[in-house]
Amino acid sequence: MSFPVPEITDVNRPYWDGLAAGELRYQHCKCCGNNWLPAREHCPQCLSADREWRPSSGKGTILSWVVYRHAYAPHLADRLPYDVTAVELDEGARLLTNIVNGDEGRKLSVGARVELCIENEEGVSLPRFKLTDPK
Numbered sequence: 001m002s003f004p005v006p007e008i009t010d011v012n013r014p015y016w017d018g019l020a021a022g023e024l025r026y027q028h029c030k031c032c033g034n035n036w037l038p039a040r041e042h043c044p045q046c047l048s049a050d051r052e053w054r055p056s057s058g059k060g061t062i063l064s065w066v067v068y069r070h071a072y073a074p075h076l077a078d079r080l081p082y083d084v085t086a087v088e089l090d091e092g093a094r095l096l097t098n099i100v101n102g103d104e105g106r107k108l109s110v111g112a113r114v115e116l117c118i119e120n121e122e123g124v125s126l127p128r129f130k131l132t133d134p135k
């Protein structure tokens, strides 16, 4: 089964264009200052539509993770086991991602520092992260 490609919309296009250009972008609310991902039309904190895209430093911290040892989608069977990790960027936006050097989840920990590592998969640039100080 082939890799599912993201649905590009007018709302999330800057996010995907940013990754293709080598940067991770998040949305910033010009009304309350909130930063978030994934892309949406209104600020999830104050519901203002007055927003802009900003580039992230690409640095963040692990909030939580799980390691999948069963493929719930057929296209993921050949990469078992793999992690799904919640990362909070230093700018405050959060995203679900994968850690590229997590050693099947054994090196992951809450609060571990990570940095952006964009990977291209079947023509799609994906925001993944690597541990900056793997133990």
Ligand SMILES: [Zn+2]
Binding pocket: 029, 030, 031, 032, 033, 034, 043, 044, 045, 046, 047, 048
């Ligand atoms: Zn807001």
